[in-house]
Amino acid sequence: MDAAVRVFHEQGVEKTTLADIARAADVPLGNVYYYFKSKDRLVEAAVDAHRDRLGALTGRLDELADPASRLKELVAGWVGQRETAARFGCPFGTLATELDKRDDGLDVAAAKVMRALLDWAESQFAQLGRSDARALAVDLVAAYQGMSVLTNTLRDPDLMAAQGERLRSWIDGIAGR
Amino acid sequence: MDAAVRVFHEQGVEKTTLADIARAADVPLGNVYYYFKSKDRLVEAAVDAHRDRLGALTGRLDELADPASRLKELVAGWVGQRETAARFGCPFGTLATELDKRDDGLDVAAAKVMRALLDWAESQFAQLGRSDARALAVDLVAAYQGMSVLTNTLRDPDLMAAQGERLRSWIDGIAGR
DNA sequence: GTCTATATGGGGATAGAC
DNA sequence: GTCTATCCCCATATAGAC
Structure with missing residues (x-):
C-alpha cells in the first residue's frame, strides 16, 4: 500500500502500471x-490510506492546546512537504x-476525505468563536490546494513557503481578533 | 483542436484515446x-490552444476601463464556468x-501559460498602485485553482459561486484602499 | 487530403506450478 | 501465500488504397 500510494502520487494513477507498483514494493506482479x-x-x-493518514494527522494535531496552533501546525506540515509538492x-x-x-x-470516496479535512478545519475555526467557520475552512483548504497547483506547475517550492507564511499570519489575525 | 481540448478536459489526457478525439471531431482516426x-x-x-484562449480573454478584458473591473470580470468568467468546473x-x-x-x-509549456496569467494579473494589481502586485496575483490565481479543485472534488458549483463573491469583495477592498 | 485496415507493443488480468 | 508464464484486449501508430 505504501508503495502504491507513493507511486500513484509520483506518476498519477493512469500512468502507473501494476508492474510499477510491484517493482516499487519489491514483489512479483x-x-x-x-x-x-x-x-x-x-x-x-x-x-482509504489517505483517509487514514488524514485521521492520524488530525489526531496528532488535536493534542495541541489551542485551535490556532493546530491550524498553524497543519500549514507548517504542508510547507514542510513543499519540495515534494x-x-x-x-x-x-x-x-x-x-x-x-x-x-x-x-x-465519491475522495470527496469524503476532502470533507473530513474541511470538517476538522471548520471545527477549529468554530472553537475560535467564528460563526463563519465553514467558509474559513473552505478558504484554508482551497488556499492549500491552489498553492499546491501553482507550486507544482511552476516547480517552485518557495511559492508554497511564501503562501504558507501568508496563511500563518491570516490564522493569527483570526485568532487574535 | 476544439474537440481535443474539450475531450482532454473532460476525460483527462491519459484516459483519452485518439479514437475518442476523432469521434468527437467526427473525423476518421x-x-x-x-x-x-x-x-x-x-x-x-x-x-498552445489554452495559451491562445488566455491571450484572447485578457485582450478582451484589457478593453475595460479600470484594472479592478478587469480583475472582477476575470473572476466572473470563472464563476460563469462553475458547472463545468x-x-x-x-x-x-x-x-x-x-x-x-x-x-x-x-x-514547461504549461508553466509558461500559468505565468502568463500571473503576469497579467500582476500588471492589474500594479496599476492599482500595489507594490506587492506579484504576491496578490499569486493569491488570486491560487484561490481560483484551489476553489476549482474543491468545487470539482465536492461536485458543488455553489462553492465556486461563494468563493467568487469573496474574491470580488477582496478586489474591491484592494481597489478602494 | 481522406479514409480503412492492420501491425505492434504494452498493460490488466489469469492460470497454475511451487 | 509466492511467483512465473502467458492470455488478451486495446491504444498508438502506420500502410496504403482512393
Missing part, C-alpha cells in the same frame, strides 16, 4: 492480484483531481 | 495522424496537473 482483485480496488485502497503536487489533491475524470465511483 | 504526428504533439497543441475542474489547471506527472517536457 502476480502477488498484487492476490491482495487486490483489480487496479480499481488498489486505487480504492489508496484513497513542487515535483508532484498535493498527494491527495492530484489524486482527487484524477479520480474526477474516471468512470468508477471513487470520486 | 487516420486523419488525426495526418495533422499531428503523435499524441504528444496533439497534447502540445492543446496547451464542478464536473471536470479547471480546464487548464487539471491539464497542467496531469502534465506534471508525465515524462515529456510539456510541463
Whole structure:
C-alpha cells in the first residue's frame, strides 16, 4: 500500500502500471492480484490510506492546546512537504483531481476525505468563536490546494513557503481578533 | 483542436484515446495522424490552444476601463464556468496537473501559460498602485485553482459561486484602499 | 487530403506450478 | 501465500488504397 500510494502520487494513477507498483514494493506482479482483485480496488485502497493518514494527522494535531496552533501546525506540515509538492503536487489533491475524470465511483470516496479535512478545519475555526467557520475552512483548504497547483506547475517550492507564511499570519489575525 | 481540448478536459489526457478525439471531431482516426504526428504533439497543441484562449480573454478584458473591473470580470468568467468546473475542474489547471506527472517536457509549456496569467494579473494589481502586485496575483490565481479543485472534488458549483463573491469583495477592498 | 485496415507493443488480468 | 508464464484486449501508430 505504501508503495502504491507513493507511486500513484509520483506518476498519477493512469500512468502507473501494476508492474510499477510491484517493482516499487519489491514483489512479483502476480502477488498484487492476490491482495487486490483489480487496479480499481488498489486505487480504492489508496484513497482509504489517505483517509487514514488524514485521521492520524488530525489526531496528532488535536493534542495541541489551542485551535490556532493546530491550524498553524497543519500549514507548517504542508510547507514542510513543499519540495515534494513542487515535483508532484498535493498527494491527495492530484489524486482527487484524477479520480474526477474516471468512470468508477471513487470520486465519491475522495470527496469524503476532502470533507473530513474541511470538517476538522471548520471545527477549529468554530472553537475560535467564528460563526463563519465553514467558509474559513473552505478558504484554508482551497488556499492549500491552489498553492499546491501553482507550486507544482511552476516547480517552485518557495511559492508554497511564501503562501504558507501568508496563511500563518491570516490564522493569527483570526485568532487574535 | 476544439474537440481535443474539450475531450482532454473532460476525460483527462491519459484516459483519452485518439479514437475518442476523432469521434468527437467526427473525423476518421487516420486523419488525426495526418495533422499531428503523435499524441504528444496533439497534447502540445492543446496547451498552445489554452495559451491562445488566455491571450484572447485578457485582450478582451484589457478593453475595460479600470484594472479592478478587469480583475472582477476575470473572476466572473470563472464563476460563469462553475458547472463545468464542478464536473471536470479547471480546464487548464487539471491539464497542467496531469502534465506534471508525465515524462515529456510539456510541463514547461504549461508553466509558461500559468505565468502568463500571473503576469497579467500582476500588471492589474500594479496599476492599482500595489507594490506587492506579484504576491496578490499569486493569491488570486491560487484561490481560483484551489476553489476549482474543491468545487470539482465536492461536485458543488455553489462553492465556486461563494468563493467568487469573496474574491470580488477582496478586489474591491484592494481597489478602494 | 481522406479514409480503412492492420501491425505492434504494452498493460490488466489469469492460470497454475511451487 | 509466492511467483512465473502467458492470455488478451486495446491504444498508438502506420500502410496504403482512393
